[in-house]
Amino acid sequence: xxxxxYLGSRHQQLLTDxxxxxxxxxxxxxxxxxxxxxxxxxxxxxxxxxxLATTATSTILTIPSLAMIGLLIPVVGLGxxxxxxxxxxxxxxxxxxxxIVGLRxxxxxxxxxAKGIGMSRVHRLVRIELPLAWPPILTGIxxxxxxxxxxxxxxxxxxGPGLGNEIFRGIASLGSKNALxxxxxxxxxxxxxxxxFDAAYVLIGRLTIPRGIRV
Amino acid sequence: MSETxxxxxxxxxxxxxxxxxxxxxxxxxxxxxxxxxxGSGEPAVDSVNMEIKAGEIVIFVGPSGCxxxxxxxxxxxxxxxxxxxxxINGEDVTDIDPVRLRRKVGYxxxxxxxxPHMTVAQNIALVPKMTGWGxxxxxxxxEEMLDLVGLDPGEFHGRYPRQLSGGQQQRVGxxxxxxxxxxxxxxxxxxxxxxxxxxxxxxDELIRLQHxxxxxxxxxxxxxxxxxxxxxxLRERSHIAQFDTPEAILTNPADDFVSGFVGAGAALKRxxxxxxxxxxxADVPTVTVDDPLQTIFEKLRASGTNELxxxxxxxxxxxxxxxxxxxxxxxxxxxxxxxxxxxxTRDATLRDALEAVLTDNAGRVAVTGRRGEYTGVVDMETxxxxxxxxxxxxxxxxMEHQHELEEQRAQLTHQExxxxxxxxxx
Numbered sequence: 001x002x003x004x005x006y007l008g009s010r011h012q013q014l015l016t017d018x019x020x021x022x023x024x025x026x027x028x029x030x031x032x033x034x035x036x037x038x039x040x041x042x043x044x045x046x047x048x049x050x051x052l053a054t055t056a057t058s059t060i061l062t063i064p065s066l067a068m069i070g071l072l073i074p075v076v077g078l079g080x081x082x083x084x085x086x087x088x089x090x091x092x093x094x095x096x097x098x099x100i101v102g103l104r105x106x107x108x109x110x111x112x113x114a115k116g117i118g119m120s121r122v123h124r125l126v127r128i129e130l131p132l133a134w135p136p137i138l139t140g141i142x143x144x145x146x147x148x149x150x151x152x153x154x155x156x157x158x159x160g161p162g163l164g165n166e167i168f169r170g171i172a173s174l175g176s177k178n179a180l181x182x183x184x185x186x187x188x189x190x191x192x193x194x195x196x197f198d199a200a201y202v203l204i205g206r207l208t209i210p211r212g213i214r215v
Numbered sequence: 216m217s218e219t220x221x222x223x224x225x226x227x228x229x230x231x232x233x234x235x236x237x238x239x240x241x242x243x244x245x246x247x248x249x250x251x252x253x254g255s256g257e258p259a260v261d262s263v264n265m266e267i268k269a270g271e272i273v274i275f276v277g278p279s280g281c282x283x284x285x286x287x288x289x290x291x292x293x294x295x296x297x298x299x300x301x302x303i304n305g306e307d308v309t310d311i312d313p314v315r316l317r318r319k320v321g322y323x324x325x326x327x328x329x330x331p332h333m334t335v336a337q338n339i340a341l342v343p344k345m346t347g348w349g350x351x352x353x354x355x356x357x358e359e360m361l362d363l364v365g366l367d368p369g370e371f372h373g374r375y376p377r378q379l380s381g382g383q384q385q386r387v388g389x390x391x392x393x394x395x396x397x398x399x400x401x402x403x404x405x406x407x408x409x410x411x412x413x414x415x416x417x418x419d420e421l422i423r424l425q426h427x428x429x430x431x432x433x434x435x436x437x438x439x440x441x442x443x444x445x446x447x448x449l450r451e452r453s454h455i456a457q458f459d460t461p462e463a464i465l466t467n468p469a470d471d472f473v474s475g476f477v478g479a480g481a482a483l484k485r486x487x488x489x490x491x492x493x494x495x496x497a498d499v500p501t502v503t504v505d506d507p508l509q510t511i512f513e514k515l516r517a518s519g520t521n522e523l524x525x526x527x528x529x530x531x532x533x534x535x536x537x538x539x540x541x542x543x544x545x546x547x548x549x550x551x552x553x554x555x556x557x558x559x560t561r562d563a564t565l566r567d568a569l570e571a572v573l574t575d576n577a578g579r580v581a582v583t584g585r586r587g588e589y590t591g592v593v594d595m596e597t598x599x600x601x602x603x604x605x606x607x608x609x610x611x612x613x614m615e616h617q618h619e620l621e622e623q624r625a626q627l628t629h630q631e632x633x634x635x636x637x638x639x640x641x
Contacts (some may be wrong), residue, residue: 111326116293116401118317119393127341128616131332210332212375 003116006181014166018189021162024155025148025197028084032091033141039092040099041125041135050100057093065090065154073158083152083160089207098140102133135209142201149194154165163189240270240431241304243290248299250285257592260285262299269304269398270429276442283435291320303399318346321392321400321430327384328410329376335361335387336372342395360390363427365420382413386420393428402434406441418444419562422490423585426562444487444564485601486566491559491582494601496591499524504533511541513624524581525552530588532558532581558583561590565602566612568593 007014039057043049056165063071065086072082106129114124130137163186170182244279245265252257260282267273275283288294290301292313300309308316329338336357343353361368364386376384385405392400408415418441425432436442500518502511503526515523515538525534541551557571558581571580572595579594 109324109326109328110330112293113292113322114330116291116317116322116324116328116632118314118320119341120314123345128330132330202272210375212333212377 003181003184006178007185010185014163014185014189016195017163017165017186019162021149021152021164021190022091022193022197024080024083024087024161025145025152025193028087028091028148028152029141029145031084032088032144033095035088035114036092036095036140037099037130037137040103041130044100044103050104054093054097054100054152057096060064060089061093065151066157069158069160078159080160082158083155083162086155087148087152090147094140094143094147095137095138098143099134100153101135102136102140103129105136132213135205135213135215138201138209139203142198145201146194149190149197153190159201166198231542239398239429240268242269242303243267243399243431243433244300244302245286245290246300246302248281248289248301250289250294251297258297260289260296267431267433269431272425272432272434272445274436274442274445276436276439284403287403287435287472289435290399291317291322291401318342318395319397319399321395321397323388323392323400323402323405325404326381327376327388327405329384329387329391331376333375334372335366335374335376335379338376338387339391339394341391343536346395348395357496360394363393363424364390365527366390375452380413381409382417385409385413385417389421389424391431393424399429400430400432402432404435404437407436407438414441415567419560421445422562423560433585440487474487486569487564489565489569489595489601489605490561491563491565492561494565494593495597496578496582497597499592501526502536503588504528504563508541511536515541522577524555524589524592526589528593529586531586532583532589535577555581558587559593560584565598569598572598 036057039053043053068080068086068089072085076082076085109131110128111124114128119127152160153167154160155162155166156168166182166186166189170179170184170186173182175177219619243265244267245263248260248263249258250260255537263286265273275286277283289296292301292308296309300307302308303316303319312574329335330341333341336391339360341358348356357372358493361371361450366383366386371379371383371387376387379387385408388405389402392402406417409417421432421447436445499522500514501524502514505528511523515536521538523536524532525536527533532555534554536552543551557575559568559571563582568580568582570595572578579592581589582591582593584590
């Protein structure tokens with residue numbers, strides 16, 4: 001059976017896996033973005049708190065993904081829970097770091113002007129600082145998503161959802177006639193998904209970055 | 216540092232409300248205002264006392280780091296004073312919610328401080344929106360403000376700050392500061408980042424605005440020429456060195472520091488203090504492009520002068536017509552005469568006018584009003600006459616002032632001597 005025949009006969013299964021993969025990454029990204037930006041907003045003002053947040057999140061990233069999921073299984077069990085937890089934790093670093101860098105990079109004279117015309121703390125953050133820091137934050141989200149696409153494949157190790165199942169099944173049955181096809185289908189599927197997500201981010205950038213600061 | 220007793224200003228004309236609904240200026244009182252940064256011995260601002268009358272333009276001018284900006288920022292409490300009180304229109308604002316205070320006080324800064332992700336209209340609408348105006352009211356206010364600062368609302372409404380020149384950005388900055396109609400306007404080196412020609416225009420505009428609006432304006436600059444053009448305070452090392460009219464500072468600096476800062480060329484700088492509208496303008500016969508040729512010929516013949524000023528449809532100066540020009544151009548108005556290439560506004564300083572007169576080959580320049588319409592002509596003779604009168608008046612004032620100072624000094628010395636005498640006895 002060649003690769004195309006394989007795709008033809010298994011497309012139902014592959015599409016389900018791809019959908020679950022995308023949906024897991026998407027949901028984890030939403031959570032990671034919310035938490036990451038929040039951490040950024042809370043910490044960017046203080047030198048040490050910002051550095052602490054960046055260091056902590058980058059420490060998480062150094063834990064090998066297989067080990068992380070393995071460590072999470074005894075705590076949260078098998079299936080979706082360890083996948084979501086691990087992906088969210090991994091996704092934090094780029095978002096936290098870019099939020100902090102972006103918010104710190106807002107021209108202080110603009111913040112001063114905002115204060116001077118009578119904007120409250122919250123108002124300044126929502127109307128001035130976050131919109132101006134949005135391009136770097138969006139870049140962080142984009143990098144995060146690319147990363148999670150790959151890492152999500154490992155989730156299958158803990159019986160999680162996604163295209164990782166194809167890859168693991170193929171590796172487990174190495175030597176059988178469909179083994180290579182399975183690994184290839186899983187990998188290519190992830191690449192296609194990653195490219196689709198990236199295209200979506202370009203569109204989101206177009207729609208959400210105000211024309212006045214678009215480069 | 217001495218503080219002279221006289222505190223009148225060039226702009227403190229009696230305040231009549233110009234437009235029925237516009238808010239005019241409020242008084243500002245600073246009482247023993249001090250700012251001391253932790254870890255530094257000398258206070259950044261040391262016990263400043265000042266009373267600014269409603270509708271005045273007061274300029275803080277001095278070298279960098281003398282605390283002028285700090286004082287300004289203490290008025291809207293961007294910098295919290297260490298001690299002292301601030302009162303605006305009699306109301307003590309030292310302890311009220313700073314956000315509430317700042318919405319009553321317009322604030323314009325160097326390089327405009329416009330938010331790049333908002334359009335011009337959104338920038339101007341910010342403060343009115345925060346204070347809860349209705350949509351329709353905000354919309355018409357934005358148009359009104361753009362018109363006020365001389366920008367076409369239709370054209371600039373939807374633009375982003377980066378699509379504007381430096382001068383235009385600065386105008387929008389001023390429009391934003393004035394949008395919610397605050398009685399007080401604080402300006403922190405607002406024209407510091409624009410080129411000299413634009414700065415000059417903006418200064419003229421500010422003077423015109425002040426004539427229309429009568430706000431209380433506190434303005435910080437390190438440029439002495441800008442200071443004498445606009446208003447009247449000098450300060451050094453957190454003391455007020457001299458609080459006086461520009462005329463007095465030029466002709467009668469309080470001490471060496473002030474005279475050193477004023478610099479050379481005081482007579483030329485004096486020209487900056489008088490505006491074209493304050494001197495007597497000459498008049499030349501005018502015709503408009505719509506007049507029939509016959510009328511133009513008759514006017515030329517009837518008037519004793521050699522020249523006519525041809526105005527366009529909106530009564531703006533267009534061409535100078537000499538006797539014979541029309542003949543040479545065979546009666547065609549389009550070809551006759553020389554184009555008017557330089558005019559000055561009524562709010563221009565005499566220095567600008569002199570400059571224009573000197574560069575004009577016939578030694579005269581047309582003066583225009585607000586919308587560019589013709590109002591008169593200034594030539595070398597009118598300038599000379601008014602400058603002579605001015606200097607003479609200044610000299611007399613200065614002599615009087617000198618006399619007063621000497622009397623005061625004599626009295627002080629007298630008291631000191633008495634005091635020493637007393638101690639010696641004890």
